[in-house]
Amino acid sequence: METRLDWLSRLLSLVPVSGRLDHRCFLSAPWRIEYQPAPPGEIPFHIVLGGAVSFEETKGPAAPGRPRQLRPGDIVVVMHGAAHALHDGSGAAPLPQRNRAALNNLIITENDGTGERIDMLCGSFRVSPVHEKMLRRYLPPRLVISAPENSAATARQGTGAELATLVALMRTESVSENLGSAAMLDALSTALFALILRHASEASVAAEGLLALAGNPKLAPALTAMFNEPAHPWTLPELASLCNMSRATFIRHFQEGLGRSAMDLLTEIRMTVAANALASTETSTGAVAELAGYQSDAAFQRSFKQFMGVTPAQWRKQALAKNNAAAG
Numbered sequence: 001m002e003t004r005l006d007w008l009s010r011l012l013s014l015v016p017v018s019g020r021l022d023h024r025c026f027l028s029a030p031w032r033i034e035y036q037p038a039p040p041g042e043i044p045f046h047i048v049l050g051g052a053v054s055f056e057e058t059k060g061p062a063a064p065g066r067p068r069q070l071r072p073g074d075i076v077v078v079m080h081g082a083a084h085a086l087h088d089g090s091g092a093a094p095l096p097q098r099n100r101a102a103l104n105n106l107i108i109t110e111n112d113g114t115g116e117r118i119d120m121l122c123g124s125f126r127v128s129p130v131h132e133k134m135l136r137r138y139l140p141p142r143l144v145i146s147a148p149e150n151s152a153a154t155a156r157q158g159t160g161a162e163l164a165t166l167v168a169l170m171r172t173e174s175v176s177e178n179l180g181s182a183a184m185l186d187a188l189s190t191a192l193f194a195l196i197l198r199h200a201s202e203a204s205v206a207a208e209g210l211l212a213l214a215g216n217p218k219l220a221p222a223l224t225a226m227f228n229e230p231a232h233p234w235t236l237p238e239l240a241s242l243c244n245m246s247r248a249t250f251i252r253h254f255q256e257g258l259g260r261s262a263m264d265l266l267t268e269i270r271m272t273v274a275a276n277a278l279a280s281t282e283t284s285t286g287a288v289a290e291l292a293g294y295q296s297d298a299a300f301q302r303s304f305k306q307f308m309g310v311t312p313a314q315w316r317k318q319a320l321a322k323n324n325a326a327a328g
């Protein structure tokens with residue numbers, strides 16, 4: 001019997017995300033770093049270790065906007081990969097910067113300024129382009145985790161303390177050149193994504209999308225059920241019953257929290273299950289259709305093509321070609 005997982009564990013098993021730390025920045029004011037739109041499959045993140053940092057999106061729906069002030073312990077994730085800038089907030093012309101490579105694969109960025117000094121870690125989460133679409137549809141464009149405490153020693157017990165401890169480890173490994181340091185940084189960066197989503201879902205004012213649903217304990221049973229049993233022929237009355245709500249109340253709360261219907265999310269989960277199975281196994285299309293909750297192979301074929309833009313057979317062929325190219 002398959003183990004029943006919480007919704008976040010199931011999401012990350014369906015949509016694998018890895019992390020990579022690229023830069024550690026030691027900069028004195030005035031300074032500014034511009035980031036172009038992230039390439040497909042990359043989600044930038046920045047961790048402020050020391051000093052004050054201004055963050056703003058420079059292109060996209062939120063630009064131009066008022067800069068967001070970040071303090072030590074804060075983490076920003078640019079979920080939709082929008083162009084953005086980090087700077088000291090002075091508006092002065094930035095000083096020249098120089099990069100040097102460390103043995104742990106990090107690039108150290110420095111300048112010769114004499115103003116307020118910042119210390120920052122920058123990297124990205126990596127996900128396949130098809131899986132990235134799901135994250136962008138159901139997670140907010142950006143996440144800013146404001147640390148109530150600045151160190152693992154003073155943070156209260158809970159996810160905030162766990163994040164502080166993880167960041168402290170990343171900070172230590174980023175300046176060490178110990179055996180396995182690069183692998184450690186990648187592993188810690190990968191764990192960072194799960195902790196960030198957990199922290200955001202526990203916030204007193206939850207973010208939008210899946211995080212808003214997860215922050216509503218009344219809706220959590222339906223969310224967990226859909227992620228764990230996508231093949232089940234769920235109906236709105238059945239999902240509402242899990243949440244001890246009427247059908248109309250469930251529909252309203254779900255739509256308000258997610259911005260989409262429960263059936264939209266269920267279809268997304270089912271198509272992700274199917275896409276993963278087609279890409280990684282030789283299971284017949286009919287068997288994959290059953291995994292995705294379709295009793296009719298023809299109905300599955302139609303839904304898959306409408307959702308993915310290609311037939312299941314074409315999807316499998318494309319995935320095989322990508323796997324062979326990566327292996328070769």
